[in-house]
Amino acid sequence: MTRWKSITVETRREAVDALSHFFTEHGSLGMAYDERLFGTEGDPADPLPPPDEVTKLTAYFPWEADLHSVKRDFLDFLPLLAESFGAEPGTFLSAAEITDFGWAEKWKENFKPSRIGKRITVKPSWEPYSPSPEEVVVTIDPGQAFGTGTHETTQMCLQFLEEAFDGTPTPRRVLDVGTGTGILGIAAALLGAPLTLGIDVDPLGVEVAGENARVNGVEDRFHAATTPLSCVEGRYDLILANVLAEILSDLKQEIADRLEPGGKLILSGIISEKGDWVAKEYEAAGFRLAGRKEDGQWTALLLRREGDVA
């Protein structure tokens, strides 16, 4: 028997992606909303009446989740959401406990091997796959962690990462902040980084990332830990962070302190409206904007720390 908890909120349709990201960062294992009305290009997918401006979104959590704190953080998040999506971007509707929901395995149907960038393929651990010789295959079993490579924010990181390894010198020490399944850090290890550290506030994510490192045969080069960023020692020549814009802003000095002069920083998880703001925050902290990608509602940034390459 499987037991879950859920929170249901009402939100503007254009804020669904941002809220999904928010709930994922708070430990949600998946979301449900009225997808029927989102066809290609955001048009209604079938000849039903046009969509209401608002939709209900239900986020599912493991049984152990503390929904009081998730609800409190959701309410605190609303003013930030309003900055991007206008007044009243969401309302809390209900929290629930669910038994035997049977949802757990269903998402797997949508996770298929997919090519990202020129040579990275992300595939689920349960799908057989025959790669071509030049492909770098990242095998992921997400368990209860974020990072299957199906989200735009992860894909843009992987594209920047691949480009970083196409240049010279190639990154040797990589730090993956908010590693989730370990997808980015493991990709860095497979692309050739001799040392990669993935950190996450979520111990479940760290466990999953460690298991994925073993599955990919990179456990000697990729380590996952719950070490807070402020306690990470040493400097890295490439740092990746796919977390929300507000968290990126909070972490800028701690990130700057751990990046070699001239080192590369890949930031993602940024709602497009906040792309310029995050770029300016980092420029003020001693970074230079070196690249930008946009996909759907999301922005990813490539920054260089000022100073000569060590």
Ligand SMILES: C[S@@+](CC[C@H](N)C(=O)[O-])C[C@H]1O[C@@H](n2cnc3c(N)ncnc32)[C@H](O)[C@@H]1O
């Ligand atoms: C959007 S997921 C990214 C997962 C994966 N790196 C990817 O790109 O698909 C964000 C992750 O960051 C973690 N996280 C959030 N805030 C963090 C922080 N301050 N320090 C470390 N990890 C954090 C969350 O637990 C979550 O696993």
